[in-house]
Amino acid sequence: MIETSGKYWAAERVEEFFLLTICCILYISNQYSITTKIDKEHPGSMPRAQTGGMSSVSEFSFTETYSFMTTARIDTSGSRYCGYLGHNTAEAMMDILRDKENGINMEGIFMATGSMVITGTPDPERSVFKPFVFVKDIKQLKQNSSLGYGPDDTVKKIPCFQSKPHRKHPLFVKHDVDMLKQHLKTSVRKLKLGHKWEWAKIHPTYCGKLVEGYPKCLTQIKQFKGIATKY
Numbered sequence: 001m002i003e004t005s006g007k008y009w010a011a012e013r014v015e016e017f018f019l020l021t022i023c024c025i026l027y028i029s030n031q032y033s034i035t036t037k038i039d040k041e042h043p044g045s046m047p048r049a050q051t052g053g054m055s056s057v058s059e060f061s062f063t064e065t066y067s068f069m070t071t072a073r074i075d076t077s078g079s080r081y082c083g084y085l086g087h088n089t090a091e092a093m094m095d096i097l098r099d100k101e102n103g104i105n106m107e108g109i110f111m112a113t114g115s116m117v118i119t120g121t122p123d124p125e126r127s128v129f130k131p132f133v134f135v136k137d138i139k140q141l142k143q144n145s146s147l148g149y150g151p152d153d154t155v156k157k158i159p160c161f162q163s164k165p166h167r168k169h170p171l172f173v174k175h176d177v178d179m180l181k182q183h184l185k186t187s188v189r190k191l192k193l194g195h196k197w198e199w200a201k202i203h204p205t206y207c208g209k210l211v212e213g214y215p216k217c218l219t220q221i222k223q224f225k226g227i228a229t230k231y
Helices: 045-051 062-066 073-082 090-097 182-200 204-222 226-230
Strands: 002-005 008-011
Touching: 002 062, 008 045, 045 062
Parallel strands: none
Antiparallel strands: 002 008
């Protein structure tokens, strides 16, 4: 992994890692993560640090030298994860992904996402996490794919992008609500937990069957009556 600051850089050899923002051996997000374990570096990195006031007897840390030392959201995320150590579960990880107070579940242009369990809709707080796995010959999931318009699509015309067609899939559209009633939220999350336990029963040998979990979950969600279909 290489991190840069202007022309200066540092590299750390990583043997294994999880590329996540909340649970990791090594995380890559909107701040530096290389500290004193530096396997390669720009020859001028340390002299530049000493010019800036670093003591010659101090251990050189790329992060401390070349970044503002602030408590970023990624640190908060890590703290949330550590709070579950020893009894971490899929439910706990989903709960962290829904955390708005600490800025993990972002709104607006920054949307939180999950790996292996995904919502397919904008806001994890109002969504059911659906099981998903990459397997050989995986096909696109049509149930919640953005809408296309074939040869009439604005991206295929010249000049292109002269209009803004509606591309939200039905589940996404039904998600456009401001407030949710607590009993609906509870009911939907019970549905989610049922999928989680059903998914966990599948033996790794038959991982191809895991692909069936996502569309099956969508079908059951759509069968909810009234406003619950917004999930």
